[in-house]
Amino acid sequence: MFAGHFGVAAGVKAKTPEVPLWALMIATQWLDLLFIPLLLAGVETIDDSPGGGYGENIIHADYTHSLLGAAVLAAAAGLLAWRLWGKRAGYAIGAVAFSHWLLDLIVHRADMPILPGNWGNLPLLGFGAWQYKGLSIGLEIALLAIGFAMYVSSALRRSRGKSRKSAFLASGALGLFLLATLAPDVVSLL
Secondary structure, eight states: OOOOHHHHHHHHHHHHSSSSSSHHHHTTTTTHHHHHHHHHHHSSEEEOOOSSSSSSSSEEOTTTTSSHHHHHHHHHHHHHHHHHHOOOHHHHHHHHHHHHHHHHHOOOHBBBBBSSSGGGGOOOBBOGGGSHHHHHHHHHHHHHHHHHHHHHHHHHTTTSSSOHHHHHHHHHHHHHHHHHHHHHHHHHHO
């Protein structure tokens, strides 16, 4: 799941207009943004899997994508947002950051630990929707469509008496961005 995360951010923006959209976009990818330096340092890894499907790799993000690790990282993002934009923004950013883990739970194979570093060798989590390309892309499209529709509706409602053209252009720009994140996956289905 990549593009679908952005749909969540767009939908939350519709309900919390005081939170900057850029902050929600970063929050929705927060776990992956922190995964990158750990991947480069060799702390977290990606292995080729024998299966195939949409998510062809097994991701060993044993710190950033563990249940407890994701909760701590989401709380940290929420606390920072609380300081910058207030309590409601803090809750929104924290929830969006943690939603990344919840959505990944649906699509990942069983490669997400409960505790950081897979401490205690507990069962790994993941429902494996990535193994079914059509299902995975359908979920992403649904999340994008719902989030974008919420965002556009909210932007147009807030623009009453103001420049509807500006709201329409901003909504269009977001829509193009969301579509661009998903386009390669949709083309690969054809």
